[in-house]
Amino acid sequence: MAFLDYAPAPESTSILSLREDYRLWIGGxxxxxxxxxxxxVSPSTEQQIATFAYADEGDVDAxxxxxxxxxxxxxxxxxxxxxxxxLFRIARILQERARELAVAESLDxxxxxxxxxxxxxxxxxxxxxxxxxxADKLDHLGLGAAPRPHGVAAQVIPWNFPLLMLAxxxxxxxxxxxxxxxxxxxxxxxxxxxxxEVCEQAGLPAGVVNLVTxxxxxxxxxxxxxxxxxxxxxxxxxxxxxxxKALAGTDKKLxxxxxxxxxNIVFDDAPLDQAIEGIVDGIFFNQGQVCCAGSRLLVQxxxxxxxxxxxxxxxxxxxxxxxxxxxxxxGAINSSEQLERIxxxxxxxxxxxxxxxxPACELPQEGYWFxxxxxxxxxxxxxxxxxxxxxxVLSVLTxxxxxxxxxxxxxxxxxxxxxxxxxxxxxxxAIADKLRAGVVWTNTFNKFDPASPFGGYKxxxxxxxxxxxxxxxxxxxxxx
Amino acid sequence: xxxxxxxxxxxxxPKTYKLFIGGAFPRSESGRVTEVxxxxxxxxxxxxxxSRKDARExxxxxxxxxxxxAGATAYNRGQVLYRVAxxxxxxKAQFVDELQRTEGLSAxxxxxxxxxxxxxxxxxxxxxxxxxxxxxxxNPVAGPYFNISVPEPTxxxxxxxxxxxxxLGLTSVVAPALVMGNAVVVIPAASxxxxxxxxxxxxxxxxxxxxxxxxxxxxxxxxxxxxASHADVNALDLTGAGDLDWVALEVAAADTLKRVIRxxxxxxxxxxxxxxxLTETKTVWHTKSRM
Numbered sequence: 001m002a003f004l005d006y007a008p009a010p011e012s013t014s015i016l017s018l019r020e021d022y023r024l025w026i027g028g029x030x031x032x033x034x035x036x037x038x039x040x041v042s043p044s045t046e047q048q049i050a051t052f053a054y055a056d057e058g059d060v061d062a063x064x065x066x067x068x069x070x071x072x073x074x075x076x077x078x079x080x081x082x083x084x085x086x087l088f089r090i091a092r093i094l095q096e097r098a099r100e101l102a103v104a105e106s107l108d109x110x111x112x113x114x115x116x117x118x119x120x121x122x123x124x125x126x127x128x129x130x131x132x133x134x135a136d137k138l139d140h141l142g143l144g145a146a147p148r149p150h151g152v153a154a155q156v157i158p159w160n161f162p163l164l165m166l167a168x169x170x171x172x173x174x175x176x177x178x179x180x181x182x183x184x185x186x187x188x189x190x191x192x193x194x195x196x197e198v199c200e201q202a203g204l205p206a207g208v209v210n211l212v213t214x215x216x217x218x219x220x221x222x223x224x225x226x227x228x229x230x231x232x233x234x235x236x237x238x239x240x241x242x243x244x245k246a247l248a249g250t251d252k253k254l255x256x257x258x259x260x261x262x263x264n265i266v267f268d269d270a271p272l273d274q275a276i277e278g279i280v281d282g283i284f285f286n287q288g289q290v291c292c293a294g295s296r297l298l299v300q301x302x303x304x305x306x307x308x309x310x311x312x313x314x315x316x317x318x319x320x321x322x323x324x325x326x327x328x329x330x331g332a333i334n335s336s337e338q339l340e341r342i343x344x345x346x347x348x349x350x351x352x353x354x355x356x357x358x359p360a361c362e363l364p365q366e367g368y369w370f371x372x373x374x375x376x377x378x379x380x381x382x383x384x385x386x387x388x389x390x391x392x393v394l395s396v397l398t399x400x401x402x403x404x405x406x407x408x409x410x411x412x413x414x415x416x417x418x419x420x421x422x423x424x425x426x427x428x429x430a431i432a433d434k435l436r437a438g439v440v441w442t443n444t445f446n447k448f449d450p451a452s453p454f455g456g457y458k459x460x461x462x463x464x465x466x467x468x469x470x471x472x473x474x475x476x477x478x479x480x
Numbered sequence: 481x482x483x484x485x486x487x488x489x490x491x492x493x494p495k496t497y498k499l500f501i502g503g504a505f506p507r508s509e510s511g512r513v514t515e516v517x518x519x520x521x522x523x524x525x526x527x528x529x530x531s532r533k534d535a536r537e538x539x540x541x542x543x544x545x546x547x548x549x550a551g552a553t554a555y556n557r558g559q560v561l562y563r564v565a566x567x568x569x570x571x572k573a574q575f576v577d578e579l580q581r582t583e584g585l586s587a588x589x590x591x592x593x594x595x596x597x598x599x600x601x602x603x604x605x606x607x608x609x610x611x612x613x614x615x616x617x618x619n620p621v622a623g624p625y626f627n628i629s630v631p632e633p634t635x636x637x638x639x640x641x642x643x644x645x646x647x648l649g650l651t652s653v654v655a656p657a658l659v660m661g662n663a664v665v666v667i668p669a670a671s672x673x674x675x676x677x678x679x680x681x682x683x684x685x686x687x688x689x690x691x692x693x694x695x696x697x698x699x700x701x702x703x704x705x706x707x708a709s710h711a712d713v714n715a716l717d718l719t720g721a722g723d724l725d726w727v728a729l730e731v732a733a734a735d736t737l738k739r740v741i742r743x744x745x746x747x748x749x750x751x752x753x754x755x756x757x758l759t760e761t762k763t764v765w766h767t768k769s770r771m
Binding site: 081084085088126129130132133134135136137140402403424425426427429430431432433450451467468 | 554555558559562599602603605606607608609610613614624626752766767768769770771
């Protein structure tokens with residue numbers, strides 16, 4: 001161990017008591033799936049964590065029927081006050097079991113325990129707490145008196161924030177009075193199963209939440225099920241497009257939270273120390289596997305070299321490795337498929353003239369790893385300036401004037417997030433006005449709160465999650 | 481407890497009901513007490529009877545505590561108010577007992593009042609991180625300006641609580657004042673001092689910072705004028721002052737232009753308007769004219 005190196009400080013997994021195989025959770029029962037069970041591995045070790053049931057079309061149908069029955073008999077007729085109490089209970093139990101959930105999430109997803117412990121899981125609990133308070137206040141959401149839930153919500157979520165995405169979907173749906181069938185991502189089903197245990201502890205009535213594990217085919221069967229009233233999907237733009245097409249002409253309501261290619265704009269008057277931290281947080285948080293990542297750095301030409309020098313200096317201090325180590329900054333890539341995609345796109349970027357740089361860092365032998373990478377000299381037309389990489393890879397472009405920064409930032413089919421770094425308040429607000437993005441962070445990045453609506457413009461999807469807008473997505477106006 | 485049963489010979493340890501000021505439970509500086517007897521005339525307690533000086537101390541404590549409470553995140557305030565409900569739920573039996581003795585209620589009606597009070601704390605807990613979105617606004621002014629309006633707490637609120645249904649009445653006026661970050665000096669119903677002090681114990685063990693709520697048991701007719709004319713009180717909630725000379729109180733409050741909520745018959749209604757009545761709207765302009 002060299003001077004100033006850190007000794008390993010792994011978070012213990014002894015807090016977990018996992019089963020070897022998990023089943024589907026339908027109507028409050030753990031049931032065997034119709035398909036072949038599949039394994040989830042820890043991306044940092046490639047060790048199997050557990051096997052999970054595979055829900056086929058019949059299982060999806062059973063789950064939707066259970067959700068429909070719970071909506072009709074229990075959850076629909078229940079008072080908002082009582083729905084709220086169930087959600088408050090869930091929020092409290094999530095807080096009580098926060099460390100266990102953080103360890104499970106890091107194990108299954110590969111993200112650092114620092115993030116699951118300090119960001120993911122606290123936000124999960126906060127989301128339920130916030131939505132719990134809405135359950136008996138639906139009249140104040142601007143939809144008129146006594147707005148009504150849609151009914152059965154089909155929700156399909158990604159692997160980058162497994163439990164947090166579950167919370168974003170389940171909490172507002174239940175608060176509004178809907179029942180839920182949720183499909184977790186194929187590579188990260190673990191914490192959803194633990195969430196079922198939380199619901200059991202909270203005494204949530206059977207069938208209000210149903211969980212079907214599986215792959216894309218399971219998700220496709222779920223969103224296409226004829227007795228589903230509302231579909232909420234977070235994931236890739238390609239799949240979002242397919243769902244929008246499949247639902248066209250139906251009565252189903254749809255919200256989509258899809259890909260992004262966020263511009264993080266750094267002006268020459270930016271507070272550089274904070275900006276460097278913001279750039280690092282923007283692209284290396286969760287290994288850059290974030291739809292709203294600041295994956296395109298737009299830096300004003302006259303400070304480009306200074307910003308690059310300081311950024312590289314900072315990147316050299318990032319610790320890459322064991323996600324369960326409390327000192328780890330950058331964990332494992334979630335799957336071999338994702339690692340392959342990142343590698344391919346970075347190779348492409350270099351082939352198209354970009355110059356890639358990574359700090360010297362030793363990557364573990366087992367597992368899926370990609371060193372934090374910055375690619376300079378990227379043209380606006382380059383593949384890595386246009387396509388979502390979804391990895392710890394920052395593409396750097398330059399600009400001279402604010403107008404050029406705006407034009408470049410908006411030059412993408414996506415429109416989820418953007419960042420602005422400048423000490424001039426007038427400039428920050430004027431530019432925020434002109435960015436075609438659903439979330440604009442100024443002198444900060446990757447901030448999330450259940451009171452704050454999140455979602456995208458253009459091909460980053462439609463609908464918002466969080467705040468009044470997030471609740472509205474799960475309601476329709478009351479009968480006159 | 482003053483009663484013993486046949487199955488035990490153990491002697492009860494009765495509670496001393498004192499004031500709640502700055503997070504502590506002092507006796508009245510005046511040394512005065514009010515004797516409380518139950519419906520059958522049996523002695524229950526000598527409850528502290530607050531004086532003008534106690535009221536002054538309470539306002540001082542509230543003023544000191546208010547910025548910290550207002551500065552807590554809305555999420556944090558919500559969790560604290562929810563914690564009040566949790567702790568209250570666990571002490572339900574005590575409140576039922578006290579209400580039965582002071583208000584002469586049946587066990588069922590006393591329990592119904594306590595449960596309604598608990599649910600009312602939960603309802604208010606849910607408002608802390610929502611009221612700004614419901615009542616605030618982004619204002620489309622005719623110029624290149626970012627312009628938003630948000631509700632902020634008005635400051636120190638002096639309250640005369642409803643004179644009926646001691647626990648529920650007290651909750652119905654204290655909880656809305658706390659939602660956005662005000663600090664409170666409250667005169668509970670003269671007829672229900674026990675639940676007021678027991679609620680203070682709940683507040684003291686629910687992570688509510690000391691001084692955010694101050695409880696002055698005593699004679700509302702004696703105490704209210706001092707609070708109404710106190711220069712460091714920002715708002716006066718007269719919901720339970722219907723039987724007092726409340727117009728005189730409103731006149732006194734006008735000296736420092738306190739916000740006044742007028743008397744309501746019975747229990748204060750469950751509406752966000754009560755929360756908003758104790759807030760100020762702040763509008764922030766920021767230019768976006770120079771890129």
